[in-house]
Amino acid sequence: MRKHVSLLLAVSVLVFLMAPVDLWLAPNYWVKSAVKLVLFVVMPIGLNHLFKWVELRNLLSLKQKGRKLLVIGSLVIYIFIVGIYLIIGRWFDLGGVTIALEETMAINRDNFIFVALYIPIVNAFVEEFFFRGILFLALTKYIKMGYAYLISAGIFSVYHVAIMTNWFSAPLFLLLVFSLLVAGLLFNWINAKTDSIYASYFIHAASNLAINTIGLHLFGLLPF
Template sequence: MTKKHMWTIISLTIISCLLMLIIEQGLQTTYFTKTIAKIILFLAVPLFYIRFILKEKILVFLNLKNIDITRLKTGFLFGILSFLIILVAYYVLKDFINAETIISDLKNRLHITPEIYIFIALYITFGNSLLEEFYFRGFIFLKIYQTNHKKLAYVFSAALFAIYHVAIFINWFNIWLIMLALIGLFTVGLIFNWLNTKSNNFLNSWILHILADIAIVAIGFYLYQIT
């Protein structure tokens, strides 16, 4: 991939995340509408760019042919660790988290009711995690990393990942928890990136992401029950 394509990907992904921020917080859309927009911006647009601009085969671009399963064990180990860390962090910080504000935002802004939460939880755990790992790690990090701009690849991908997620729940927490979340997500992004250098694809971070999301949606189930 040329330097020109690298900067195009950086510009394209910044614009996409800004559009998602507008859709998420500015337009106050439902979760379904937001998901459709995310699929277009985080999946359809990158796939179009890979196939018709870069003129590369998708699986080759993502290095998903001839996968070495033994290189994925690191993802499982870090995933289990992240699962435990998230649950412990929630237990420690739960007194500083306003559960009613979170559930109210999910119900009123995103229209996520307890009845459909199980389906949303399944999508978040397996579908959304795949979408984000393809986008932030497969499309952004690894391709920039392979141009030998390794520091830029690490910092840009992790920063965009953190800012995008903080924009989602900016109304849930006070400024100090938001800053803590921003630092935590940036650090997580760096770890995700590092994991994928071990397999040269985004599968390690996807495995970790799945296990982390299992802990998060479990907390969500608990919050719905206590509010």
Template sequence: MLLVVEQLIGASYIVKTGSKIILFLLIPLFYITFIMKKPLKEFLNVKGIDRKQLGISFSLGLLSIGIVLSAFFLFLPWIALDAILNDLMTRLEITPKGFLLVALYITFGNSLLEEFYFRGFLFLNFYRENRKVFAYLYSSILFSVYHVAIFALWFDFWLIVLALIGLWIIGMLFNWLNAKSDHFLNSWILHILADIGVMIIGFYLFGFF
């Protein structure tokens, strides 16, 4: 559904964001509340926060910034920067002036939607049912494939395949971080920091430095 919204119908960025809120947040919340009939606090396990695990997530997040930036400059000769910038400004309607707000939303808002859905709603739900292997594979594969809707026009075929494999590995790592804690705050912290690395690339593309 998001692939259709992102690539086929030419929806505005606001419509795409609204679609994610409905699919990644509102529908799962409805399912948790009225189908599973669980209090949200119980489902999210807000009491299971461990500072040591959060510290590990933060450290991995700082490392991820370096990995994201290093990978970008390593593969720079094979990345069509003009095509990406054109796609951002035409299809997604993101301008240099508005990029700061978009960057803040992606870093904190969009990362929360993705972590709540892929790790909180999918992974932890199946993991708690002792379907651990399925939980790891299913949520990670969906997390990886979902991103094709975003960057399908940015890279050639082999870079897309490489990106899918990388995102699958990242999804597995995110799941591992959350398995012991039984909540998705660990992966959200790492996701925020990884997105900061991506947003630095965005500022580079828009000529801020």
């Protein structure tokens, strides 16, 4: 089996296995996070050892290249997301977000601060390792760059959209789909420029931190 075929097959299966855990099976966010660590980190490392898709030592090394991009990009994305919320947030009904979080992930006002810290620090790294490291940077070795961009960003977007299908109204949901696809393409571009997952990890973490800042406001924990 060609390496890119085995890679795409493995990623598709792991995302497929994670979807029902996110949507229905796991009783709370921490259980889901533990399963996600197994499916998106532990199993890919084992499969990569078998199929030799990418050199993990090189993938996980912190390179000098792109540090300015990392800092500037992180600040810009945080300010942009929070700024957009402050400008257009009042036009959308976001009350269902906190209800959906409590019903599907057992995330509530009491534990959201801990979740808000875990997501940018740990979860962002897990996703960058899986979607950009194991998937995108490995794919660029075997298929055309453009295809690698679209496949990785597409799978990244579909995975998140499936989780949040019932969280938002139709207009906001469509905006979310577009935003996730653009974010996936942006993260891929950053990885291609730096040959590392760390730049996109920090920018991804900044994005999560901005979204969690909004979440703190929605839960009434941060007035602004």
